[in-house]
Amino acid sequence: MDTGNIPVLTVNEDTIPRAYEKAIGEVWEKGASIRTEYDHPGDPPSRDATVIIIVRNPFGQPRFHRSFADGLGGLAEYVMEVIHGAHDYWVKPLEEILKGTKSKDTRWTYTYHGRLFEYRIEDMVVNQIGAMIDKLSKTGYTRRAQAITWNPKLDPPTEDPPCLQRVWGRLCDDGEGGYIYNMNTHWRSRDLFKAWFENVIALTTLMRKIAEEISKRTKKKVKLGRYVDISDSLHIYGSYFREIEGDRNKGIKSFFETLESRSFEERTWNSDFIKPHFINDGVGKGLRPMLEREKDMPEKVRKAIAEELRLMEEEDYVV
Amino acid sequence: MDIFEQIADEVQKGNSDSVQVLTRKALSQDISAEEILNSGLVAGMNIVSERFKNNEIFIPEVLISARSMYSGLGIIKPLLAESDVRSKGKVVIGTVKGDLHDIGKNIVAMLLQGAGFDVIDLGANVPKEKFLEFIKKEHADILGMSALLTTTMIYMKDIIEMLKSAGLRKNVKVIIGGAPVTESYAAQIDADGYAPDAASAVDLTKRLLGET
Numbered sequence: 001m002d003t004g005n006i007p008v009l010t011v012n013e014d015t016i017p018r019a020y021e022k023a024i025g026e027v028w029e030k031g032a033s034i035r036t037e038y039d040h041p042g043d044p045p046s047r048d049a050t051v052i053i054i055v056r057n058p059f060g061q062p063r064f065h066r067s068f069a070d071g072l073g074g075l076a077e078y079v080m081e082v083i084h085g086a087h088d089y090w091v092k093p094l095e096e097i098l099k100g101t102k103s104k105d106t107r108w109t110y111t112y113h114g115r116l117f118e119y120r121i122e123d124m125v126v127n128q129i130g131a132m133i134d135k136l137s138k139t140g141y142t143r144r145a146q147a148i149t150w151n152p153k154l155d156p157p158t159e160d161p162p163c164l165q166r167v168w169g170r171l172c173d174d175g176e177g178g179y180i181y182n183m184n185t186h187w188r189s190r191d192l193f194k195a196w197f198e199n200v201i202a203l204t205t206l207m208r209k210i211a212e213e214i215s216k217r218t219k220k221k222v223k224l225g226r227y228v229d230i231s232d233s234l235h236i237y238g239s240y241f242r243e244i245e246g247d248r249n250k251g252i253k254s255f256f257e258t259l260e261s262r263s264f265e266e267r268t269w270n271s272d273f274i275k276p277h278f279i280n281d282g283v284g285k286g287l288r289p290m291l292e293r294e295k296d297m298p299e300k301v302r303k304a305i306a307e308e309l310r311l312m313e314e315e316d317y318v319v
Numbered sequence: 320m321d322i323f324e325q326i327a328d329e330v331q332k333g334n335s336d337s338v339q340v341l342t343r344k345a346l347s348q349d350i351s352a353e354e355i356l357n358s359g360l361v362a363g364m365n366i367v368s369e370r371f372k373n374n375e376i377f378i379p380e381v382l383i384s385a386r387s388m389y390s391g392l393g394i395i396k397p398l399l400a401e402s403d404v405r406s407k408g409k410v411v412i413g414t415v416k417g418d419l420h421d422i423g424k425n426i427v428a429m430l431l432q433g434a435g436f437d438v439i440d441l442g443a444n445v446p447k448e449k450f451l452e453f454i455k456k457e458h459a460d461i462l463g464m465s466a467l468l469t470t471t472m473i474y475m476k477d478i479i480e481m482l483k484s485a486g487l488r489k490n491v492k493v494i495i496g497g498a499p500v501t502e503s504y505a506a507q508i509d510a511d512g513y514a515p516d517a518a519s520a521v522d523l524t525k526r527l528l529g530e531t
Contacts, residue, residue, distance in 0.1 A: 038498075040499075040501055041501070066379055066380055067377040068377070068378065069378055069422060070378065070379070070422050071382035071422075071425075072379055072382070072383070073382075075379075087419075090419060106417030106418060106468060106470050107417075107419075108419075159469070239498075243374060246374055251373055252372070252373050252374050253374040253375055255374065257374075261375070267377075277383070281382065281383075282335065282386030282389060283382050283385050283425070283429065285425075
């Protein structure tokens, strides 16, 4: 690499799993070696790059890669966290957040849903995604439909400020009387190997929700366009190198050897396979167990998740 | 392929329905629940665990196999209780108070169960009093604690100190894990061991209980 310059990489693929694999390969091969605040003593520096990832068909099948750091039910719960605020009630009170690293309260400092749908500024609570939908429904070609997460008062002093920074969307005519909804997401920092895939499943589900709502308002068909994912720092932590590199002497395969040893179909799943696992994965996670387990979830959120469950169980709904 | 190999094979593939059918078939052939457990379900999960350790399969696939193992276990569990089958050891496990992350802990719990241990999973955000209650009640051999945050891992030390005060420290081996946890931290707080990943946690448990 050009010493001192962080590489800028581009990945352009048809589906999410293809983009995910390509991005891991690119960052591993071409990324710079840089330390992070999360490294353990003795960890090698992370592999890191600024990366622009284009997914041309975000709901193209197979949509799910098999390599991510959770189960399928856990992934379903994460999607509910982002699009419906399932865990907004885990966020600590404002006075604790303001204490920064001195706070003893270990609850969360933010959720993406909280920032995107209920952004707090002065004495106002702003539904930014709602405003995006309003704006796009009225003026599809607007360049002003965006939602931010960063709070310059709350985030700099914390140990874990938001990675996602901004969601931006725009409509284009599809040439058949309808629209195509294009969406970009901008990320400050991102764990490629263990977070990117789950983030993208959630954000593309949000993309579809926005398109569906615009379609209802405008009474026009709104198709999904390309999803673009831009990270200032997309990295593979040094602590993951053991998994990426494997260990021949111990018979441990490298991540890339594992990919090569299976066909693409054998390392991915399509949405039809995933749906029953999203409902209940049989090991304690999924929408149904979540509703049973999380008794403190607000009623409004519970209803929204129950509706997702109904759609998955009764309708031809692609997860 | 005999029926045990068939069960083990379906556990690896994550076919819950087939595991249930084969488990019932084995019972109808007067095969004991203990044999089905050890030679079929546990044997299957042991292979899954080994393949996971060798980076051959991914986390969601391990969980799908665990689901299929549980589907067979659900059928034979009442029979195992009746026949008073001894497990390889009893593990009380949980994510410590203040920490709501449970993915790593869940995988460790499943692999331990798949390896034949009796696992009592207390969930996430577990206060020290609850750990103590279950260690006493269940006569646990192993206490497994997980934390994902630097702010919550310090609670592990409080729990070990509490075990000492209660006179239970010598009765139970303590293992810890989670993203911010290290070998030196384990030594510093007087834990018996640290595991950097789920498969190593199973090996560590076996080693501490003198199985390997």
